[in-house]
Amino acid sequence: MTELIKKQYSLTRQSVAKTLNGVSAETSAIIPEGFNNNIQWQVGHILVVTDLFLFKDQGNLPTNYSELFGPGSKPANWTSDVPSVETLLEQLNEQLTRINDIPAEVFSQRLPEPFIGNETVGELAAFGAFHEALHLGQIQSIKRLVESTQGK
Secondary structure, three states: EEEEEEHHHHHHHHHHHHHHHHHHHHHHOOOOOOOOOOOHHHHHHHHHHHHHHHHOOOOOOOOOHHHOOOOOOHHHHHOOOOHHHHHHHHHHHHHHHHOOOHHHHHHOEEEEEEEOOOEEEHHHHHHHHHHHHHHHHHHHHHHHHHHHHHOO
């Protein structure tokens, strides 16, 4: 089961990178009508939430990332410099290496208390992989919508 979860993270992240290949910084910053966030936020959100789920309090990301990309955040509230999509993609790749380095036995460990209905690290990791796939869909939708309005 552990290898399947790790494979899902890898597949989703490959799809995120492929989807974003050639997307300009301008396109990634546009918030289409009907959306609260842009592509840049979506990528950062994937990074932050996965870090929260699997590496809580390990200090792998800059401290302002939770404010920029955490649950409930949105680009309209950004007041500081935001990392580029390229930087965020590099950090996703680094994080994937850390995910793949998690020993299999860790996935069977119980969480100190249930979190979002998950009781083990493996359950939370599987939920995190599902969460990433949802945001990949948002990235694909935003990209199509923005590019259609840009005449691409």
